[in-house]
Amino acid sequence: MASLQSIKANCRKVMCIGRNYADHIKELNSARPKQPFFFLKPPSAILLPGAGPVLRPKGVIMHYEVELALIMGKKVQDLHPDDTKGAMDAIAGYLLAIDMTARNVQDEAKKKGLPWSIAKGFDTFLPISQLIDKSRIADPQNAHLWLSVNGEMKQSDNTELMLFRIPRQLSDISRVMALEEGDIVLTGTPKGVGSVKTGDVMKAGLKVDGKDIEEANIEVP
Amino acid sequence: MASLQSIKANCRKVMCIGRNYADHIKELNSARPKQPFFFLKPPSAILLPGAGPVLRPKGVIMHYEVELALIMGKKVQDLHPDDTKGAMDAIAGYLLAIDMTARNVQDEAKKKGLPWSIAKGFDTFLPISQLIDKSRIADPQNAHLWLSVNGEMKQSDNTELMLFRIPRQLSDISRVMALEEGDIVLTGTPKGVGSVKTGDVMKAGLKVDGKDIEEANIEVP
Numbered sequence: 001m002a003s004l005q006s007i008k009a010n011c012r013k014v015m016c017i018g019r020n021y022a023d024h025i026k027e028l029n030s031a032r033p034k035q036p037f038f039f040l041k042p043p044s045a046i047l048l049p050g051a052g053p054v055l056r057p058k059g060v061i062m063h064y065e066v067e068l069a070l071i072m073g074k075k076v077q078d079l080h081p082d083d084t085k086g087a088m089d090a091i092a093g094y095l096l097a098i099d100m101t102a103r104n105v106q107d108e109a110k111k112k113g114l115p116w117s118i119a120k121g122f123d124t125f126l127p128i129s130q131l132i133d134k135s136r137i138a139d140p141q142n143a144h145l146w147l148s149v150n151g152e153m154k155q156s157d158n159t160e161l162m163l164f165r166i167p168r169q170l171s172d173i174s175r176v177m178a179l180e181e182g183d184i185v186l187t188g189t190p191k192g193v194g195s196v197k198t199g200d201v202m203k204a205g206l207k208v209d210g211k212d213i214e215e216a217n218i219e220v221p
Numbered sequence: 222m223a224s225l226q227s228i229k230a231n232c233r234k235v236m237c238i239g240r241n242y243a244d245h246i247k248e249l250n251s252a253r254p255k256q257p258f259f260f261l262k263p264p265s266a267i268l269l270p271g272a273g274p275v276l277r278p279k280g281v282i283m284h285y286e287v288e289l290a291l292i293m294g295k296k297v298q299d300l301h302p303d304d305t306k307g308a309m310d311a312i313a314g315y316l317l318a319i320d321m322t323a324r325n326v327q328d329e330a331k332k333k334g335l336p337w338s339i340a341k342g343f344d345t346f347l348p349i350s351q352l353i354d355k356s357r358i359a360d361p362q363n364a365h366l367w368l369s370v371n372g373e374m375k376q377s378d379n380t381e382l383m384l385f386r387i388p389r390q391l392s393d394i395s396r397v398m399a400l401e402e403g404d405i406v407l408t409g410t411p412k413g414v415g416s417v418k419t420g421d422v423m424k425a426g427l428k429v430d431g432k433d434i435e436e437a438n439i440e441v442p
């Protein structure tokens with residue numbers, strides 16, 4: 001598998017699913033979607049491990065959202081929603097990622113019917129972990145995500161709680177736009193999102209079968 | 222300057238400004254923005270010249286929006302809005318582009334406060350022209366855009382009508398996210414947008430000082 005630098009360099013889009021865990025929908029008072037919906041983050045937002053802090057733009061209320069991320073290993077178009085094998089074969093590996101969100105900017109955009117690109121797209125708004133080899137996560141719908149702020153656990157849930165599972169996500173995206181090798185897909189965040197300010201330390205990680213996956217560890221100062 | 226194939230291959234984001242011509246805002250009954258707002262299109266949407274028709278997804282009302290596009294020649298961060306020279310120096314060249322839009326999908330997204338990425342991001346939703354050498358457009362705020370459908374002129378206006386000029390656009394984007402070499406910026410569409418169906422022929426072009434810029438010609442069957 002490629003190096004992290006090349007992951008960033010080769011990424012041509014980051015597609016993220018919104019509202020994919022029921023309890024997270026409740027905590028934001030959002031409507032439960034009848035079908036998956038997606039938004040783009042720009043590759044320029046990727047923050048590599050050790051590359052410094054997330055930068056909070058002035059006046060921005062900045063929320064964390066820990067998510068399991070897929071790295072695509074080949075081009076996918078018009079994938080059938082029941083094609084679990086096709087979906088799994090298209091995944092080259094995994095990352096843990098934090099979908100940083102300018103929540104007040106997003107709330108304003110929602111109210112006005114405006115795009116989310118700014119709220120989701122600031123530089124440093126996508127901290128990622130080291131590469132996680134595909135073999136390390138036997139079943140991506142059975143992995144435990146967690147995120148803490150200053151040592152206090154904020155998010156801790158299993159990917160089995162996703163409303164729309166990974167094959168359905170890849171199917172829906174790929175019927176709109178081709179997923180290309182190197183593209184990254186963020187699969188949604190569980191409940192517990194909240195704000196961080198400059199100086200807060202975020203840690204995040206992933207457990208499979210109760211064991212920590214070391215490469216997944218994120219620490220953002 | 223690079224080949225068109227490499228333009229597509231090297232493009233890591235396409236940023237588009239919304240509502241940047243007053244008469245276009247009126248025709249869509251949109252609110253006039255106090256500051257520029259932007260959305261991302263995925264690079265996978267780029268349709269190279271001669272690469273076939275725009276594909277209309279089932280149930281989609283598909284609108285054309287002709288726009289002057291900038292190809293970035295270097296990384297730009299935190300550009301000052303008055304730095305006209307900095308903005309112009311960062312532009313490597315131009316394209317003419319059609320920002321195809323699934324208008325009914327976008328209208329639904331606006332109503333529900335959802336992102337625009339799907340409405341703007343279908344495969345083939347970004348037809349572009351040949352490369353236009355930077356020297357061919359002495360002043361990008363004085364170029365005449367046009368677009369016809371089946372021989373009938375639909376859009377025909379000068380870039381001098383932009384509400385937010387190019388340095389302001391690049392400044393606002395670059396204060397949110399780094400513009401990188403190869404990124405493409407769409408500068409907004411003038412009035413006259415409308416729908417096209419399968420089989421309609423779109424032609425578009427650019428005039429500078431009353432003369433056609435041949436490389437800018439787009440013809441989408």
Ligand SMILES: [Mg+2]
Nearest residue numbers: 065099188189
């Ligand atoms: Mg998210």
Ligand SMILES: [Mg+2]
Nearest residue numbers: 013042234263
């Ligand atoms: Mg993108």
Ligand SMILES: [Mg+2]
Nearest residue numbers: 286320409410
């Ligand atoms: Mg447009």
